[in-house]
Amino acid sequence: MKKIEIDENGYYGNYGGAYIPEMLYPNVEELKSKYLEIMNDPSFQKEYQYLLKDYVGRPSPLYLAERLSEQVGSTIYLKREDLNHTGAHKINNAIGQVLLAQRLGKKRIIAETGAGQHGVATATVCALKGLQCIVYMGTVDIERQAPNVARMKMLGAKVVAARSGSQTLKDATNEAIRDWINHPEDTHYVIGSVVGPHPYPDMVARFQSIISEEIRWQLKEKTGSELPTHVIACVGGGSNAAGSFYHYLNEERVKLVAVEAAGCGVHSGKSAATTQLGTPGVLHGSKSILMQTADGQVVEPHSISAGLDYPGIGPLHAHLFESGRGIFLSATDEEALQEAFNLTRLEGIIPALESSHALAGLRKLNLSKKDVVVLCLSGRGDKDMDTYMKHLPK
Numbered sequence: 001m002k003k004i005e006i007d008e009n010g011y012y013g014n015y016g017g018a019y020i021p022e023m024l025y026p027n028v029e030e031l032k033s034k035y036l037e038i039m040n041d042p043s044f045q046k047e048y049q050y051l052l053k054d055y056v057g058r059p060s061p062l063y064l065a066e067r068l069s070e071q072v073g074s075t076i077y078l079k080r081e082d083l084n085h086t087g088a089h090k091i092n093n094a095i096g097q098v099l100l101a102q103r104l105g106k107k108r109i110i111a112e113t114g115a116g117q118h119g120v121a122t123a124t125v126c127a128l129k130g131l132q133c134i135v136y137m138g139t140v141d142i143e144r145q146a147p148n149v150a151r152m153k154m155l156g157a158k159v160v161a162a163r164s165g166s167q168t169l170k171d172a173t174n175e176a177i178r179d180w181i182n183h184p185e186d187t188h189y190v191i192g193s194v195v196g197p198h199p200y201p202d203m204v205a206r207f208q209s210i211i212s213e214e215i216r217w218q219l220k221e222k223t224g225s226e227l228p229t230h231v232i233a234c235v236g237g238g239s240n241a242a243g244s245f246y247h248y249l250n251e252e253r254v255k256l257v258a259v260e261a262a263g264c265g266v267h268s269g270k271s272a273a274t275t276q277l278g279t280p281g282v283l284h285g286s287k288s289i290l291m292q293t294a295d296g297q298v299v300e301p302h303s304i305s306a307g308l309d310y311p312g313i314g315p316l317h318a319h320l321f322e323s324g325r326g327i328f329l330s331a332t333d334e335e336a337l338q339e340a341f342n343l344t345r346l347e348g349i350i351p352a353l354e355s356s357h358a359l360a361g362l363r364k365l366n367l368s369k370k371d372v373v374v375l376c377l378s379g380r381g382d383k384d385m386d387t388y389m390k391h392l393p394k
């Protein structure tokens, strides 16, 4: 197996790079030349690790889900990112990037958000650090994620509506990039997933890699081995998956399973199953696989979960898909809903709709009794209660 790693130009195999307008060169160059040095600095690591522990509540538990295991017929551990402060894995990256921005001397923080989880995480860290925060969010998402919009406002962030296109995550990202172009000097753009121009995909993957760093020693404590047979995670842009896979990328025996959102069905015209429907192209600053028409127009995605409603995936995942290192599955809105109700009744854990897609992956793998599966429960379901209430089983 060829080693999975990023090269010095920010490519994983054929995917990655930095496709950016000239106006962004100075910002991206500055980040590229300094991110590793800053991240490896002992004083940075000290503050980052301290906040992960005492502010976020890490390490997040690795929980043996006994009743779910019995139902599936194999051993299932849930990596409880849902128990993090602010309710998802996003805070790992938000803390990292805001600390990095401070060391770059930036005073103004911008972010895009879909489900609102990344916006809330970024607004949270900005409140903690007393920094100005502006969050771009599609009008459709503002409506379906009202509690998170309220949280961001309470945290002191300004929420700006993105009204173009499908008025979801892709459009919010476009607006944030436009803002960054207009404020190159004082602003850091906190991207919420392993997407965007190099070095973002690598930087975000490193900040999220704490997930698999913990899984390795936690699993060793529980089973005597650091290696599960499978690691499963949902993929929107791919950051919780990248973090869950990171320390297993080059462990050939561990199967890496990514679950995308199939919406109303992969071929229904209302889907976000990027690897099933997409082709190579450039989106939001990097070369990857994206959903587009023959003449390169981005196809509007659909998913019941705002966090997966994105027409692309990060370049790492495009490479995992193309090289065959990753197993890519998809789950429909309906399947995700069923899994959310199932987990809630079996384990007393209400998962985020995004994470429910990963749960649906358990049914599609032909798992056996001897398999040991780690599933990243990326977030909690509080933000999705409106959707769950509408679909409550009678």
Ligand SMILES: *Cc1c(COP(=O)(O)O)cnc(C)c1O
Residues within 6 Å of the ligand: 088, 089, 090, 115, 117, 118, 192, 193, 194, 234, 235, 236, 237, 238, 239, 240, 241, 307, 308, 352, 354, 355, 378, 379, 380
């Ligand atoms: C944002 C989000 C996702 C999707 O983003 P990735 O970058 O693919 O991880 C998944 N789960 C939850 C709970 C989220 O908030």
